Amino acid sequence: MQDLLRDLSRVVLAGRSLDEALGDVTDIASRGIPGAESTSITLIRGEKAFTAAYTGEMSLAADELQYDQGYGPCMDAGRGGVVLRIDDMRTEQRWPDYVSRVVGVGVLSSLSVPLPFQGTSIGALNIYSSQPAAFATPESLDAGSQVAGAIAVAVANADAHARLGEHARNMQLAMQSRAVIEQAKGVLMAQRRVDAEQAFEILREASQRYNRKLRDIAVGIVESAQTR
Structure with a gap:
């Protein structure tokens, strides 16, 4: 966890686009969150959700399956401000259409952590693995929460620069x-x-x-x- 926090603290925000900063954060998340193989950041603007940054094609494919249908764990986490964990896509019952398709892109487990921003949630950090129950430990959730906080700081920084x-x-x-x-x-x-x-x-x-x-x-x- 200390290595993760150190790396997040070194992400340069000033003078960079939000896409660049978030790209660095997803790279750090893929390396530093226990169980992570591929990560992405979903941002929600009104009714539209999109992937702002990702590391690994698995996460992008999994995200886009949800956008096509208009629902899924990353979108529900982002809209509802709740953490959603799936230990095994093959037995998950909450999103039957999505989970049956996401197995085809290699995802067996995932963790979606909402992004806090000004008292609400603006999206989610999505963490994917080809192994079942990859995020069943408290360490994975703790690390995901730390990364989500860093994303919120990056978004707030970009928002402040845009207003300025x-x-x-x-x-x-x-x-x-x-x-x-x-x-x-x-x-x-x-x-x-x-x-x-x-x-x-x-x-x-x-x-x-x-x-x-x-x-x-x-x-x-x-x-x-x-x-x-």
Whole structure:
């Protein structure tokens, strides 16, 4: 467990895409979780579930069998926020269509651990094995929970960076809008011999009259003045 925690702590999040960080985490999970042969991360966005990262083709195949049917242990764990363990696919009764097909891709046991994020679950860590009862020990669940926590941190980090980037883009657009509005006011002040307040009122009235954004009206005035 100490090796697993050490490796998870070394995953670099800053300056990387979420896909890259999660790819590292699935690699660590496959090496560090007792019984794991192949691992994947299912993320759920609304009604859609998808595999965000995986290590080993077995996990991807098992995930996609569930997405095709719209249910299965990884999706139910992600939606319900519960840990779901299958010790033997050949005798499992809860998902009969899924388990009968997943045996065909080599899976005999699995462990799905929900991903906690802001008081809810956003998906699941999925761990697969070609051996029955591969995750029947407390060590497997403990290690899976540690990895799930690391995934939540990576997702939170990516979410924070996305919000920061969106805020920066909005600020840039606001500054650009302000600049072109000031330019348009200057044009109107020169053309109509009005002060800044009157020029802005002309822009505002035009925006209301033509049901267009103030910035779009300003752009039109500036472009018209530049073509003369």
